[in-house]
Amino acid sequence: MKIANSKVTAERLVRDALDKAKHFSDYNIFTFLDEEGAIKKAREIDEKIKRGEKVGRLAGVPYALKDNFLSPRGETTASAHILEGFTSPVTATAVEKLEAEGAIMIGRTNLDAFAHGSSTENSYFGPTLNSHDKKRVAGGSSGGSAVAVALDIVEFATGTDTGGSIRQPASFNGIYGLKPTYGCVSRYGVVAMASSTDCIGFFTKSPDDMDLLMSIASGQDPKDLTTLPDYYNDSKVKKAKKIGVVKDFDNESVDKEIREALKKKCELLKSKGYEIVELEMPALKYALAAYYIIVPAEVASNLSRYDGVRYGFRSEKSEDLENLYANTRDEGFMSENKRRIMIGNFVLSSGFYDAYFLKAAKARTLIVKEYEKAFSKVDYILTPVSPNPAFLLGEKVNDPIAMYLEDMMSVSLNLAGVPGLAIPAGENKNGLPLGLQLVGPRRSDKSLIEFSKELI
Numbered sequence: 336m337k338i339a340n341s342k343v344t345a346e347r348l349v350r351d352a353l354d355k356a357k358h359f360s361d362y363n364i365f366t367f368l369d370e371e372g373a374i375k376k377a378r379e380i381d382e383k384i385k386r387g388e389k390v391g392r393l394a395g396v397p398y399a400l401k402d403n404f405l406s407p408r409g410e411t412t413a414s415a416h417i418l419e420g421f422t423s424p425v426t427a428t429a430v431e432k433l434e435a436e437g438a439i440m441i442g443r444t445n446l447d448a449f450a451h452g453s454s455t456e457n458s459y460f461g462p463t464l465n466s467h468d469k470k471r472v473a474g475g476s477s478g479g480s481a482v483a484v485a486l487d488i489v490e491f492a493t494g495t496d497t498g499g500s501i502r503q504p505a506s507f508n509g510i511y512g513l514k515p516t517y518g519c520v521s522r523y524g525v526v527a528m529a530s531s532t533d534c535i536g537f538f539t540k541s542p543d544d545m546d547l548l549m550s551i552a553s554g555q556d557p558k559d560l561t562t563l564p565d566y567y568n569d570s571k572v573k574k575a576k577k578i579g580v581v582k583d584f585d586n587e588s589v590d591k592e593i594r595e596a597l598k599k600k601c602e603l604l605k606s607k608g609y610e611i612v613e614l615e616m617p618a619l620k621y622a623l624a625a626y627y628i629i630v631p632a633e634v635a636s637n638l639s640r641y642d643g644v645r646y647g648f649r650s651e652k653s654e655d656l657e658n659l660y661a662n663t664r665d666e667g668f669m670s671e672n673k674r675r676i677m678i679g680n681f682v683l684s685s686g687f688y689d690a691y692f693l694k695a696a697k698a699r700t701l702i703v704k705e706y707e708k709a710f711s712k713v714d715y716i717l718t719p720v721s722p723n724p725a726f727l728l729g730e731k732v733n734d735p736i737a738m739y740l741e742d743m744m745s746v747s748l749n750l751a752g753v754p755g756l757a758i759p760a761g762e763n764k765n766g767l768p769l770g771l772q773l774v775g776p777r778r779s780d781k782s783l784i785e786f787s788k789e790l791i
């Protein structure tokens with residue numbers, strides 16, 4: 336990571352990033368660029384450096400902020416029409432921590448509205464294009480952030496991962512993406528999707544950059560009662576011996592070249608003396624169904640606050656209050672948002688709660704136990720992130736089930752709360768990046784990042 340010092344000014348780093356952002360404007364990466372604000376901040380850091388004052392560990396480092404992180408700089412829209420015009424009075428804890436170390440946000444990045452999706456095509460502002468092939472999707476929901484890093488516009492970008500939204504776009508664009516242990520990084524000030532699986536994480540170009548960011552962002556926050564004490568900075572790197580691969584994922588539903596990439600990495604690990612252990616994890620087959628019950632239930636609850644009165648957009652059409660709510664929500668949400676609100680309310684309704692939500696909650700417990708069992712046998716698990724590399728724009732956006740199937744190998748981590756690091760694993764014959772994920776037990780984030788260097 337290039338950090339400002341007496342030789343390279345923060346202003347230079349920030350101006351270069353802004354130039355690149357403009358150069359790549361056709362990728363539709365940013366929903367907002369803050370040229371003036373970013374240069375002002377850079378100059379303040381350069382002044383400090385000139386005066387010989389101490390500057391932070393991220394002094395002058397330009398970064399991109401997924402547009403579901405609150406900060407008073409620019410509107411926070413979560414790429415949703417219903418939040419257009421909303422400027423937050425508060426700043427997310429993660430943003431405060433990064434900026435206290437001197438990181439400079441140059442702009443906000445595009446996502447599937449409210450982070451619902453796997454392609455960034457559900458954005459009100461249109462899709463972000465893949466960094467390696469403009470005819471293909473960036474992945475999602477954090478597509479803008481992933482492409483901003485992959486095209487080398489910024490040194491790092493923030494993301495949120497509720498069911499794969501960091502790992503999948505990272506793997507579609509050939510970079511690192513971490514979903515930390517649930518509770519490792521404060522969720523305060525991030526637009527809620529599903530509060531029991533939402534995680535804040537990063538996109539980077541190297542494991543070392545990831546480690547630096549996590550050492551800054553992790554820790555307990557009185558504003559988010561689900562945060563854990565700062566185990567990240569307290570943990571010692573553990574030596575691994577055994578790496579698991581999930582037998583249940585080695586079948587035709589996963590792209591052949593991805594399975595080959597996994598095998599190649601296993602060979603590499605074997606040559607370094609690690610033991611590869613085949614795991615049967617039958618409970619993981621319930622993960623996708625359980626996720627698409629539990630998450631919509633939480634989504635329906637979290638999105639109930641957008642009423643046209645308190646935030647952003649308000650429908651012009653309404654004569655009375657009831658209509659104001661209904662018309663604002665009808666015009667303001669994307670169809671995928673509405674689908675989730677309806678599924679969520681259905682599975683929570685008194686007639687169907689036991690049949691759907693309760694059952695999904697039980698399946699979730701089985702998945703938690705499945706991971707505990709696996710980690711009593713192996714140190715980490717290596718799996719694909721998604722069943723295929725980046726798909727074509729328009730290929731799945733009108734077929735929700737096909738889109739949901741994208742998440743079949745990523746969501747179980749969120750249900751279990753365990754960390755997962757997406758790592759680059761080469762390219763397919765058409766030059767599209769292939770990604771794998773390293774999964775570890777809860778609180779193993781630091782060791783997991785360190786271990787990923789073995790796979791380079």
Ligand code: GLN
Pocket residue numbers: 450451452453475476495496497498499500501528630742
């Ligand atoms: N693709 C998943 C979904 O649409 C994950 C989204 C996310 O992690 N925000 O639910």
